[in-house]
Amino acid sequence: MNLPQARIAKILLWSCVDGPGNRLVLFLQGCNFACAACHNPHTIGQCNDCGDCIPACPTAALSLAGGRLHFDPARCTQCDDCLAACPISANPMALPYSVADILTLLHRHRAFLSGITVSGGEPTLQTGFVTALFAAIREDPDLAGLTCFVDSNGHLGALGWQGLLSVTDGVMLDIKAFGPALHLAMTGRSNARSLASAKIAHAAGKLYELRYLIVPDQTDSPGEIARLIRFASDLGGPQRIRLNAFHHQGVRGVAADWLSAPRQAVEVVAEQLRHAGLGPVIVPAVWL
């Protein structure tokens, strides 16, 4: 069987913010949204082998060979200068991994883990890989008990979710905005599929967490919050919601001029959600 490979920007062995317990996290390269507020803009594009990053690397970890960009992790000092040099928000340090590679990592660190989370970028752009990986985890007796989570913007279509959800334990789904015009302005895409995806995941009993980013003067208007409350209430039953606070760390371009979300404003929204019977409502543990 020829299992698909994934292009992965980064792998973490320790994460306490990507689902329950400690999780191995794969940040898959590439995203179909172009959010101004993105905290990891270098995970959006796919490398086109232009080579513009090569002079930026102080340790010569990057080179062109046969027209393809080559990255040597042994020389890399993680200074991230190449990311700033990339003209298309791609990541020359992203490497291809097979399902077997990830299974090896999971075996080695099994005792430390509650599960695995695929994030990004947008992991559902590489659904073939994710589905194959999750299916392999489920079939492996040594990995029994690990849960498989997806952190997604929800742009995947209904058909795509069908296969993926059958091997997924939980979905963390980001809704960037409810007003269609606002969502389009913030992400470059419609939110129709994201809202549909939340319903699909919820109907399957796998919507672990709905996530909403508070950007002052944009997503925190009374109208937006009212729509958030209505949407979450319509799902039925208690719904875990995480409110993220916009901050400038990692942000490039126009959003660098936006205001950070102050703690008090986020707490007010959280209180509104709780008052509406929603929850648990999670707010940031650290305020930047």
Place this chain on the structure above:
Amino acid sequence: MTFETQGLRRVVNNPALSAAQKARALSIEAENAMPYPQLDAETHAALEARVICDMYEGHAPYRPRYVLPDYGVVLTCGSDWLELPVPQTLDEAINTLMIAYHHVPSVTGMPVYVGQLDDLLLPFCEGVSDEALYQKLKLFWRYIDRVLPDAFLHANIGPSDNRVARTILRVDAELGQIAPNLTFRYDPAISTEAILAQAIANITICSKPHIANHPLHAATFDARGYGIVSCYNALPQAGGASTLTRINLLEVAKRSHDTDDFLTNTLPQYVALNVRLAQARIDYLFDQSGFFDSFLVTEGWIDRGRFTAMFGIFAMAEAVNHLLLKSGNPGRYGRDAEANALGHAISARLTDLVAAQPMRNVWRDRAMLHSQAGLSTDTGLTPGVRIPYGTEPDPVVHVLALAPHHQYYPSGISEILTLDETVKANPAAVMDLCKGAFASGFREFTANIGGNDLVRVTGYMIRLSDVARFNALKGARTNTTALGAEAAKLTAILDRKPRVVAYELAAGADR
């Protein structure tokens, strides 16, 4: 007598010390005005050069460094010497312990071990309501912190899930005191997930308790058991440690031509000298001080045959990097496989060398190897086998890099894993890390959560707000805050985010 009176005057007039703290500092000055126990010239020279170190325990050892009484004796037999009847109620039991603590010495002048509290108190809890138990333990906890305010003072609970352990965890999180320090002994075959979860939740609130890998420790000791005291020291119960002497591995590396010379010649030489230093101190304690004539021995609280010698090492990271650099390899201890492997090889070699040195008046006739957590004056040197401040990899890689060391240090080793505050929202992640660490061979699991006021420095707890207050020269109620403040200034411990230093009033706080 040739007292250096200027130093004494500085103690007496120090506005930051209480009268009791001054009396303690003066007693240390007096002890150190006496000549040191007789040392041969070679050992003396190594001590003077601080290649080996006596932890500034003092010139005339008149009590063991750490004493771990079996408090079960006084609770079941009472004490003739103290004119205490056998306690019948929980109030009487707690009162008996409170009295007992005042008669248990240690190098700090206060007890370092207040007992395996759930085992001690459970027999008195029948018929005591949960609310009453909570109130009584809360007062007991407050008493310990206010009257014995030393963060080296250590209570143990577990591995069973029981009312006393649960209530102690509740009280400890609620009060957020530096004393007592607390260890929960975890055994997957005995402890419940629920009590481990409660202990872990406490870590996210107040960076306590430590979690001890009970099956590993239990196998190291015997039927009379062990206790975790002071900064992660595992020692025989009903005994303790007479002394702790340690080797500065970096200084040994500097005196070696290369790694081979280090392992074959220099290290064995200094291991032998460190054993001689310990033996000289133990000889004084056993043959001259009269300590073992005390009622603690005659009434059976302690057994003179159960005192070990702790053989400490520190600056493993600097030693490894120094040796690698000599061979033209810019080693990065904690990050590179080759550097880590050399560290593990040094630990294995130390084990063999220490096992080859018979000692007198030492439990099982051999010293116990200890990864020593540091002194507040260890500028530029990393405690024990730890990874240097600020260069630590993620906690999982961190644990895996150090885990192979743990088999070699039966009398204690710990790494403090510093986790950022986001983990407060997800204590299950800390539980995963703890279980992963134990599955990898860790003997102790200790975590600091960034942003906590209460933090672990090298092995004891301090309040960051106390440190700030002390630095403003307002004085501190607790003895260890002075050490923590000095350690923070000298050793960059707060850069890492909190770490540990040890207590050494004479060498440290008052300089």
